[in-house]
Amino acid sequence: MRSELLITLPALNEANNLSEVLGALRVSWPEAVLLVVDDASTDATAAVARSHGALVATLPFRLGYGGGVQAGIKYGLRHGFPIVVTFDADGQHDPLDIGPLVEAVRGGADLAIGSRVLASESYRGGFARQWGRSLFAGLARGLTGLRITDPTSGLKALGPRGQALFALSRFPDRYPDADALVLARRARLTITERPARMRPSRNRRSMHGGLGAVAYVFNMLFSLFVATTGRDLHRKE
Amino acid sequence: MPTRQIVVFLALVLILFVAILELARRRVLRVEYSWLWIASCLTTVLFILRYDLLVKLTDFVGGVVPTSVLFFLCILYLALLCLHYSIRISALTHQVKDLAQEVALLRLGLENADTAPLDAPGPRLE
Ligand SMILES: Nc1nc2c(ncn2[C@@H]2O[C@H](COP(=O)(O)OP(=O)(O)OP(=O)(O)O)[C@@H](O)[C@H]2O)c(=O)[nH]1
Ligand SMILES: [Mg+2]
Numbered sequence: 001m002r003s004e005l006l007i008t009l010p011a012l013n014e015a016n017n018l019s020e021v022l023g024a025l026r027v028s029w030p031e032a033v034l035l036v037v038d039d040a041s042t043d044a045t046a047a048v049a050r051s052h053g054a055l056v057a058t059l060p061f062r063l064g065y066g067g068g069v070q071a072g073i074k075y076g077l078r079h080g081f082p083i084v085v086t087f088d089a090d091g092q093h094d095p096l097d098i099g100p101l102v103e104a105v106r107g108g109a110d111l112a113i114g115s116r117v118l119a120s121e122s123y124r125g126g127f128a129r130q131w132g133r134s135l136f137a138g139l140a141r142g143l144t145g146l147r148i149t150d151p152t153s154g155l156k157a158l159g160p161r162g163q164a165l166f167a168l169s170r171f172p173d174r175y176p177d178a179d180a181l182v183l184a185r186r187a188r189l190t191i192t193e194r195p196a197r198m199r200p201s202r203n204r205r206s207m208h209g210g211l212g213a214v215a216y217v218f219n220m221l222f223s224l225f226v227a228t229t230g231r232d233l234h235r236k237e
Numbered sequence: 238m239p240t241r242q243i244v245v246f247l248a249l250v251l252i253l254f255v256a257i258l259e260l261a262r263r264r265v266l267r268v269e270y271s272w273l274w275i276a277s278c279l280t281t282v283l284f285i286l287r288y289d290l291l292v293k294l295t296d297f298v299g300g301v302v303p304t305s306v307l308f309f310l311c312i313l314y315l316a317l318l319c320l321h322y323s324i325r326i327s328a329l330t331h332q333v334k335d336l337a338q339e340v341a342l343l344r345l346g347l348e349n350a351d352t353a354p355l356d357a358p359g360p361r362l363e
């Protein structure tokens with residue numbers, strides 16, 4: 001039987017979390033293909049993933065979150081998966097939240113985002129993050145007219161058209177954010193959101209924080225400008 | 238310009254020029270970059286030999302001191318060069334990212350060529 005669902009997990013040094021995450025995914029989605037994109041981890045991430053029957057794509061050096069997610073999406077696109085789901089490898093996402101996203105894509109959406117905000121009004125994750133999220137969600141809404149509450153969410157489902165956009169070489173490859181939404185809108189994709197719970201982070205290292213947050217805001221503002229006014233991503237140099 | 242200065246600077250430019258030719262010959266420097274450096278050398282030689290041209294240029298742009306105009310042009314030139322490199326690096330960053338992803342996916346395809354799990358769509362020959 002050929003599976004229609006690919007679940008891809010970007011992972012950087014997640015050997016400690018992967019057993020649980022892959023185990024839970026297997027139980028909820030027995031027919032799905034699981035692909036762990038190992039971002040040149042220095043721990044046993046790849047071995048743990050293989051021992052749980054997941055496919056493992058190991059990057060030769062570190063590309064960061066966006067590059068890892070994109071590698072997984074490229075795999076899905078090339079192998080003709082009608083639905084690709086991106087899922088955090090650190091155990092913060094709930095496998096059951098994949099269901100509504102998959103349904104949304106089956107129902108015609110090109111991009112379905114699991115929103116932490118829709119799931120709980122009290123979702124926080126720190127003052128700066130909250131502030132940043134509402135800033136960019138607001139900007140994205142202004143620019144696209146879409147009511148998307150959580151553009152940075154790592155839990156997404158993509159149909160073929162969504163996959164094709166996210167796999168483009170020049171698609172923003174740092175952290176997909178409001179700029180990705182703007183691009184998706186410009187590509188006339190159908191975008192929707194479903195609630196998704198986010199377990200509290202047990203994390204020692206988080207992707208955004210500190211001075212990086214300031215740089216992030218500037219990068220994102222500029223990236224939004226480029227996404228909105230820039231040349232078509234398909235155009236060759 | 239005093240002859241001594243002319244000789245010293247011409248010698249420096251000559252050394253740079255020979256170094257560039259040699260780097261290009263050893264294929265350390267790509268041809269499309271070497272012409273840029275050769276053009277820089279020739280411009281420098283021109284201004285060393287024909288200081289009056291620099292004075293004319295200064296008058297033309299409304300400058301007061303020829304040396305300031307020269308420095309300004311040098312800085313502008315270097316800034317443009319940096320911009321050019323940033324553009325190249327941006328393009329290379331995309332290419333390197335795509336290649337790294339390609340390597341990861343090809344490796345995955347090879348590993349699974351013989352031991353593909355039943356439900357996994359095997360790598361498709363294109
Ligand atoms: N490929 C890749 N994946 C990463 C990188 N950093 C984090 N990840 C993965 O991205 C997912 C989310 O990363 P987190 O660091 O937990 O980000 P977050 O959930 O936004 O932040 P926390 O609230 O701190 O958990 C996990 O599956 C990580 O393994 C990276 O540099 N490269
Ligand atoms: Mg996390």
